[in-house]
Amino acid sequence: MSATPFDEMHNADGSIREPYLILEDWLKGQPPQALSYMSADAESLFRRLGITFAVYGSNEGTEKLIPFDIIPRIISALEWRKLSRGIEQRVRALNAFLYDIYHRQEILKAGRVPEKLILNNSAFCPQMMGLDPARGIYSHIIGTDIVRTGPDDFYVLEDNLRTPSGVSYMLENREAMLQLAPELFQRYKVAPVETYPETLRRTMESVAPGGIHGSPNLVVLTPGIHNSAYFEHSFLADQMGAMLCEGQDLFVENGKVYMRTTTGPERVDVIYRRIDDDFLDPLTFRPDSMLGVPGLFDAYRAGNVTLVNAPGTGIADDKAVYVYVPEIIEFYLGEKALLKNVPTYNCTNDDERAYVLEHLGELVVKEVHGSGGYGMLVGPASTKAQREEFKRRILARPDNYIVQPTLALSTCPTFVEKGIAPRHVDLRPYVLVGDDVRITPGGLTRVALKRGSLVVNSSQGGGTKDTWVLED
Amino acid sequence: MQIAIRHKLSLALGQGIARSVQHVLLTPLTGPTQTVREWSIDMPGIGKAASFIDAFGNRAHLVSQTRPEGELTISVAGIVDTIDRNGVVGRVPGDIPPALYRRPTALTKAAGSITSKFRSTPKTGQDRIALLHGLMARVAEVVGGGEQSQSQDGQSQSQAQAAKPPAADYAHAFIGAARALDIPARYVTGYLYAEGDEPAALHAWAEAWDGGLGWIGFDPLLLLCPTDRHVRVAVGLDAVTTMPVRSIPVVGEPQVLSMSVEAAQ
Numbered sequence: 001m002s003a004t005p006f007d008e009m010h011n012a013d014g015s016i017r018e019p020y021l022i023l024e025d026w027l028k029g030q031p032p033q034a035l036s037y038m039s040a041d042a043e044s045l046f047r048r049l050g051i052t053f054a055v056y057g058s059n060e061g062t063e064k065l066i067p068f069d070i071i072p073r074i075i076s077a078l079e080w081r082k083l084s085r086g087i088e089q090r091v092r093a094l095n096a097f098l099y100d101i102y103h104r105q106e107i108l109k110a111g112r113v114p115e116k117l118i119l120n121n122s123a124f125c126p127q128m129m130g131l132d133p134a135r136g137i138y139s140h141i142i143g144t145d146i147v148r149t150g151p152d153d154f155y156v157l158e159d160n161l162r163t164p165s166g167v168s169y170m171l172e173n174r175e176a177m178l179q180l181a182p183e184l185f186q187r188y189k190v191a192p193v194e195t196y197p198e199t200l201r202r203t204m205e206s207v208a209p210g211g212i213h214g215s216p217n218l219v220v221l222t223p224g225i226h227n228s229a230y231f232e233h234s235f236l237a238d239q240m241g242a243m244l245c246e247g248q249d250l251f252v253e254n255g256k257v258y259m260r261t262t263t264g265p266e267r268v269d270v271i272y273r274r275i276d277d278d279f280l281d282p283l284t285f286r287p288d289s290m291l292g293v294p295g296l297f298d299a300y301r302a303g304n305v306t307l308v309n310a311p312g313t314g315i316a317d318d319k320a321v322y323v324y325v326p327e328i329i330e331f332y333l334g335e336k337a338l339l340k341n342v343p344t345y346n347c348t349n350d351d352e353r354a355y356v357l358e359h360l361g362e363l364v365v366k367e368v369h370g371s372g373g374y375g376m377l378v379g380p381a382s383t384k385a386q387r388e389e390f391k392r393r394i395l396a397r398p399d400n401y402i403v404q405p406t407l408a409l410s411t412c413p414t415f416v417e418k419g420i421a422p423r424h425v426d427l428r429p430y431v432l433v434g435d436d437v438r439i440t441p442g443g444l445t446r447v448a449l450k451r452g453s454l455v456v457n458s459s460q461g462g463g464t465k466d467t468w469v470l471e472d
Numbered sequence: 473m474q475i476a477i478r479h480k481l482s483l484a485l486g487q488g489i490a491r492s493v494q495h496v497l498l499t500p501l502t503g504p505t506q507t508v509r510e511w512s513i514d515m516p517g518i519g520k521a522a523s524f525i526d527a528f529g530n531r532a533h534l535v536s537q538t539r540p541e542g543e544l545t546i547s548v549a550g551i552v553d554t555i556d557r558n559g560v561v562g563r564v565p566g567d568i569p570p571a572l573y574r575r576p577t578a579l580t581k582a583a584g585s586i587t588s589k590f591r592s593t594p595k596t597g598q599d600r601i602a603l604l605h606g607l608m609a610r611v612a613e614v615v616g617g618g619e620q621s622q623s624q625d626g627q628s629q630s631q632a633q634a635a636k637p638p639a640a641d642y643a644h645a646f647i648g649a650a651r652a653l654d655i656p657a658r659y660v661t662g663y664l665y666a667e668g669d670e671p672a673a674l675h676a677w678a679e680a681w682d683g684g685l686g687w688i689g690f691d692p693l694l695l696l697c698p699t700d701r702h703v704r705v706a707v708g709l710d711a712v713t714t715m716p717v718r719s720i721p722v723v724g725e726p727q728v729l730s731m732s733v734e735a736a737q
Contacts (some may be wrong), residue, residue, distance in 0.1 A: 017709075082709070105569045105571070108569075108571065109569075115571050116574075119571055119572055119574060119575050120574070120575050124575075126527055126528075126572060126575065126709060126713070127526075127527045127713075128527065129527035129528070129568045129572065130529075130566075130568060131526070131527070132528055144581035216489035252493055252534070252536055252540065253491070253492055253536050254521070254522070254536060255521060255522020255534050255536075256522075281719050282720055283493060283495050283718055283719075284495070287720075293494075295493040295534055295536065295720070298495055298522065298524070298532065298534035299522065299534065301524050301526065301527075301532075302522035302523070302524040302534060303524070304522060319692070371542070377640045448585065
């Protein structure tokens with residue numbers, strides 16, 4: 001680790017950065033113990049709301065509460081404008097890329113992205129070829145992972161164009177802060193995030209198939225209560241006034257999708273599906289899937305229902321495709337990428353692999369198809385045995401890993417046992433794409449609660465914060 | 473040649489089913505090698521089926537039934553005019569990029585015993601056509617079992633012939649090998665007008681891509697390029713993406729009840 005991490009609250013000389021001035025004043029005015037009490041209040045609030053998540057591979061009780069930090073992260077209006085412009089650019093380019101590779105594949109013909117990387121990729125979905133989704137949009141719901149390393153340095157870590165989760169935490173964190181520190185909202189003009197469910201509904205309505213009378217019927221399709229994000233599925237359905245369905249609640253008849261209700265079958269127009277591509281429809285994808293709806297994909301192909309997000313979007317957020325995103329932006333938009341990519345080593349290249357194996361202790365290794373911090377090596381925090389293990393794995397399957405330098409993630413003040421201390425954070429803003437691109441101001445800030453730790457994943461001991469974007 | 477086709481198959485769904493749904497790929501399209509004069513599919517639910525073009529350019533039907541009988545009967549009939557173009561299908565407007573057909577699938581793994589001979593063979597111009605013919609012959613040899621059965625002791629030649637592998641095995645072997653040699657290749661299902669021993673199932677063969685001629689058919693089971701006796705029905709990556717009928721639920725393979733492919737006069 002080279003440079004000192006960027007502190008979002010303090011300037012190098014110890015003075016307070018502008019967006020945090022009021023917060024600093026408020027924190028000073030709090031009686032001793034007040035923050036502890038607030039923290040306890042927050043925890044009981046979340047327990048009451050029932051926001052828990054399942055940790056895969058953990059056997060001590062499956063449901064856990066993600067720790068919530070009561071000190072908000074604050075982003076100025078100017079910073080947000082820059083950031084959201086960059087995110088919007090990426091999202092537009094990646095949707096254009098998806099349209100192209102499932103149609104004429106101009107970017108492959110032009111040789112700007114290697115053909116084999118796309119066409120032989122398991123995340124590429126041949127069944128999507130030639131299909132024209134409503135408004136040409138493939139990824140409607142996106143959660144772009146961003147890290148910050150300096151006042152103007154934002155990097156995109158992952159684009160998450162499949163079924164990003166965590167938006168319910170963004171909403172509940174705000175709800176909690178409004179209850180815990182209402183006076184702070186009097187002093188700060190914080191842009192609302194509460195509009196997200198309504199915007200999601202409008203986005204889904206805007207991509208409904210043609211020829212519908214009245215307002216389209218929307219559902220959220222969940223794999224069921226055993227899924228780690230089931231709480232979020234039911235929460236979102238409830239918040240936007242859509243039905244929450246499992247595969248068995250839906251059926252296909254005469255090429256159309258219906259929902260079983262107590263008053264008879266009801267036509268379904270737009271499905272926000274939280275089931276992975278492979279399990280969506282046993283007639284087209286995995287025949288052994290019990291979670292999906294037989295015939296759903298054909299009904300989609302026939303233009304009788306919209307799937308949000310489309311199958312096959314994973315090819316655009318594949319970790320091996322990630323390195324080409326700046327190229328993709330230039331190709332479709334004719335613009336330079338506004339947000340930076342993290343420099344990435346390609347282990348199939350002899351020189352780069354040699355460098356990687358020499359420097360594993362300083363690097364981050366990720367599995368190409370991994371997520372949630374599983375199957376990952378964080379060099380500076382690794383043991384010799386772990387590094388030896390990853391060395392063996394990289395040599396065995398160099399194409400299965402990407403390797404990046406360890407970034408000095410920015411820190412935010414965080415309430416920990418010994419008081420307030422800086423902890424590393426990342427940010428996942430949520431983007432909705434329908435008749436327009438809408439980015440909810442804020443997002444989910446994840447914080448590594450362990451001192452010095454850079455791993456913010458909730459499955460690995462991370463917590464969350466409310467994220468405030470200030471209005472002008 | 474004018475070919476009349478009648479094909480009846482049955483599908484066991486099981487008893488007491490609330491709903492069933494099928495993806496049906498049994499509609500030939502007019503193209504460079506054939507003109508479809510008449511075509512009909514008769515099965516429960518076909519009248520209200522959704523009809524659409526699938527990812528590979530085939531005409532597909534999504535058919536469903538409520539409280540179906542335990543067994544579903546599908547009758548297909550039609551008349552198709554064919555012309556012999558020495559297997560050359562060429563280019564069809566709206567075809568997906570040929571490069572997609574380099575994608576390996578579980579069913580199209582390349583056998584080293586087939587590809588090894590061709591690793592350093594030139595692949596452009598007339599050489600490519602020669603290579604593909606050589607490949608077809610090699611596939612017929614290896615899949616047909618001519619090689620291995622020599623060394624088997626008691627196994628007689630006639631036994632090996634009686635258990636001749638289905639057309640799908642030949643097509644998959646050809647496609648796998650072509651893709652391993654970086655040549656796009658696709659799977660074709662269709663009907664075959666054969667005097668004498670008629671196949672009791674749909675036929676299958678392969679098409680390989682040539683930058684000059686476009687798609688060219690190769691039928692490694694018959695060891696020839698498709699002629700006017702071949703009627704193309706569907707194309708795809710392999711037998712899974714071109715399966716004539718996929719169904720949920722389903723019990724076992726579809727059974728051919730009757731099939732006649734005749735020269736219509």
